[in-house]
Amino acid sequence: MTELDEKSLEDRYADVMHFFVKPLSGKFTMVPGEEKKxxxxxxxxxxxxxxxxTLELASxxxxxxxxxxxxxxxxxxxAACKAVMGVKPMRKRRDGxxxxxxxxxxxxxxxxxxxxxxxxxCNGDWIxxxxxxxxxxxxxxxxxxxxxxxxxxxxxxxxxxxxxxxxLKVLYGETGCTERPLPDRHPVQMMINAFAxxxxxxxNAVFLEVYGCDVATLAADDGGQTYATA
Numbered sequence: 490m491t492e493l494d495e496k497s498l499e500d501r502y503a504d505v506m507h508f509f510v511k512p513l514s515g516k517f518t519m520v521p522g523e524e525k526k527x528x529x530x531x532x533x534x535x536x537x538x539x540x541x542x543t544l545e546l547a548s549x550x551x552x553x554x555x556x557x558x559x560x561x562x563x564x565x566x567x568a569a570c571k572a573v574m575g576v577k578p579m580r581k582r583r584d585g586x587x588x589x590x591x592x593x594x595x596x597x598x599x600x601x602x603x604x605x606x607x608x609x610x611c612n613g614d615w616i617x618x619x620x621x622x623x624x625x626x627x628x629x630x631x632x633x634x635x636x637x638x639x640x641x642x643x644x645x646x647x648x649x650x651x652x653x654x655x656x657l658k659v660l661y662g663e664t665g666c667t668e669r670p671l672p673d674r675h676p677v678q679m680m681i682n683a684f685a686x687x688x689x690x691x692x693n694a695v696f697l698e699v700y701g702c703d704v705a706t707l708a709a710d711d712g713g714q715t716y717a718t719a
Contacts, residue, residue: 498537501533501537501538502533502534502537504537504541504544505532505533505536505537505539505544506529506533507541508541508544508545508548509532509536509544509545509547509548509566510529510532510548511598511601511602512545512548512549512552512590512594512597512598512627513548513551513552513560513597514597514601515596515597515598515599515600515601516552516558516597517557517558517559517560517561518558519558519559519560520559520560521559521560521562528560531563532560532563532566535563535566535567536566536567536570539570539574543570543573543574544570545627546573546576547566547569547570547572547573548594549590549591549594550569550572550573551565551566551569552593552594552597553593554569590623590624590627592624592694595620595623595624596694596695596698598623598627598628598629599619599620599623599629599695600695600698600699602628602629603629604699606619606629606635607619607695608695608699611691611692611695611696611704613639614642614646614688615638615639615641615642616688616691616692616695617642617684617687617688617691618638618641618642619635619638620691622634622638645684649677649680649681649684652677652680653671653677653678653681656671656675656677656678657669657671660672660675689704692704
C-alpha cells in the first residue's frame with residue numbers, strides 16, 4: 490500500500506489546500522461561478538488523488554502559465570498535475586530538505602499569509618531573512634519564528650558593525666576613525682552593500698505588488714512616511 494493510499498480523505502483534501510491552493514491564493518482572487526466554497530470543495534475532490542509533490546509543482550506551473558485573477562477550471566488544474574507527475578524537484582544533498590520555492594511563489598505566500606508582517610519586515614530590515622525562511626520552509630513563519638528571524642538580523646548587524654570598526658582602525662588608526670567611510674572595494678563594505686542591496690531589491694518587489702510602485706516612488710509621494718529608508 491502506498492503512502493497516498495494510507496491517507497484519509499480529509500488528509501488528501503488538506504494536502505490540496507496546503508500544497509496547491511495556498512501558494513496560489515495571492516495570485517487568484519475570483520472563482521468560476523458565484524461561491525468559493527463549492528469551487529474549492531470540488532477542487533479538493535478532483536485533485537485529492539495526487540501526491541503532495543505533484544500538487545506543489547502543479548501550483549508553480551499554473552502560477553507561471555495562467556494569467557488573470559480567476560482560479561483555473563478543474564480541467565486546467567488536473568492537466569497541470571498530470572503534466573508534472575513523475576517530475577522530482579531538486580533536493581539538497583544529505584540533509585533531505587525540500588527544494589527552494591521560486592521567487593514568485595515565495596512572494597505569493599508572503600502577501601497571502603502575512604502581508605502586514607511582510608511590510609513590517611521591509612521597514613524593519615528583516616525582509617531578507619523572512620524571504621529566505623519562506624523560500625526554504627514553503628510557509629509563513631509563526632510569531633515565535635519571526636522573533637528568531639529578527640534576533641538573527643540584529644546579531645548580523647552587530648557583527649557587521651564590529652567588523653566595520655575593526656577595519657577602520659586598521660586603515661586609519663584608533664583616533665577619529667569612526668566617522669570615516671570604508672572604501673567601496675573593501676571586503677567588509679562590499680558585504681554591507683550586498684546585504685543592503687538585497688534588502689532593497691526585495692522591498693521594491695513587495696512594494697510593487699502591494700502599492701504598484703517601488704520604495705523611492707512611494708516615499709517621494711507621501712514624504713517618506715510609509716517607508717523609512719534608514
